[in-house]
Amino acid sequence: MRAWRTGAIGLAAYLLILLATFPVTRLTGAIEQRLDGVLLRGVSGSLWSGQATRVLYQGTAVGSVRWQLRPLRLLTGNVEYRVDLLDERVSGNGLLDLSFAGRVHGRDLELQLPPAELINRFSPIAVAAAGALVLQLQQFDLPGQLPTGVQGVLRWQGARLMAPLELELGDLALDLASAGDDLQATVSAGGTLGLSGNITLQAAGRYAVNLRLQPGSETGAEVRDMLDTLVPRRPGGGYQLTAAGNL
Numbered sequence: 001m002r003a004w005r006t007g008a009i010g011l012a013a014y015l016l017i018l019l020a021t022f023p024v025t026r027l028t029g030a031i032e033q034r035l036d037g038v039l040l041r042g043v044s045g046s047l048w049s050g051q052a053t054r055v056l057y058q059g060t061a062v063g064s065v066r067w068q069l070r071p072l073r074l075l076t077g078n079v080e081y082r083v084d085l086l087d088e089r090v091s092g093n094g095l096l097d098l099s100f101a102g103r104v105h106g107r108d109l110e111l112q113l114p115p116a117e118l119i120n121r122f123s124p125i126a127v128a129a130a131g132a133l134v135l136q137l138q139q140f141d142l143p144g145q146l147p148t149g150v151q152g153v154l155r156w157q158g159a160r161l162m163a164p165l166e167l168e169l170g171d172l173a174l175d176l177a178s179a180g181d182d183l184q185a186t187v188s189a190g191g192t193l194g195l196s197g198n199i200t201l202q203a204a205g206r207y208a209v210n211l212r213l214q215p216g217s218e219t220g221a222e223v224r225d226m227l228d229t230l231v232p233r234r235p236g237g238g239y240q241l242t243a244a245g246n247l
Contacts, residue, residue: 035104037145040065058145058247063087073097089114094137106147109137115156121247122199122209128163131156137176146203150178159191165226168192174199187211193219194238205247213239 028043042053042064051066066084073080079098085091094109115133120126137152154176159169170191177184181203187196194214201207213231215224215238231239 035142061087062090067096070095085111089117092135104142105149106140106142107138109135109140109152111135115159122207122243125164127161130160130162131158131169133157145205146181146183146201148178148181150176150183152176153188154185155189165230167223167226169195190214192216193223197241201247207243207245207247209241209243211241213241215239 025043028040032038032040037058039056040052041055044050044052048069049067051064053064055062055065062085064086066086067081068084070080070082081096081098082093083096084093090111090113092109092111094111095107097103097105097107099105111134113133113135115129115131116127118133119129133154133156135152135154137150139149139151140147141149152175154174156169156172159172161167161169170193171189172191172195173187173189174185175188177186179200183201185199185201187198190196192215194216195211196214197209197211199207199209199211212234213227215227227233227239231241234240
């Protein structure tokens with residue numbers, strides 16, 4: 001038992017020295033190949049601590065990223081990093097766990113995102129928006145184009161559209177969960193217009209939007225007239241918003 005413990009400590013010490021000194025630039029290609037859809041630019045530092053001045057994920061720029069090893073996780077057979085996103089548009093942090101078997105698992109991720117940029121990935125017309133958009137993921141895996149094993153929520157607090165129309169939406173929230181290889185977002189807080197329904201993202205890059213609006217009695221005539229112009233009305237009241245396409 002003592003020999004096993006001594007060997008484990010020695011192996012951990014060797015790995016710490018290797019990670020502290022090995023230049024990460026030599027592994028950039030391997031990292032990009034393992035994290036499908038991730039491109040790293042302006043890489044510097046070591047496997048222990050470093051940064052990339054520009055990172056793209058699935059073609060979307062997420063700004064600069066800094067990483068820091070959490071050395072105690074080496075004793076469990078995993079390499080875990082704290083990752084910080086430092087861009088003015090996309091900021092936040094989370095933990096990435098890289099097992100020696102090649103699995104990439106994330107947890108405790110929180111990001112602040114620009115609402116207009118996310119909405120315009122799905123909207124058929126250009127939208128200007130404001131409010132605080134926060135993504136929180138308790139866990140997720142990164143095996144390919146879409147994360148799997150997702151559990152989390154996307155909150156849009158003080159949601160507001162400014163163009164092509166001005167509209168106060170209140171507080172909105174989507175519960176996020178994986179359904180096989182697809183990612184399902186289900187409305188859990190509908191804001192001032194009584195939003196409900198879901199959005200599905202498929203691993204093949206397709207999306208489907210199936211949302212309903214059920215404005216309450218406090219919704220003004222101007223907003224209702226606008227909805228009548230832009231969105232099909234459902235039998236019995238309310239409005240239906242459907243769309244599908246490729247990201």
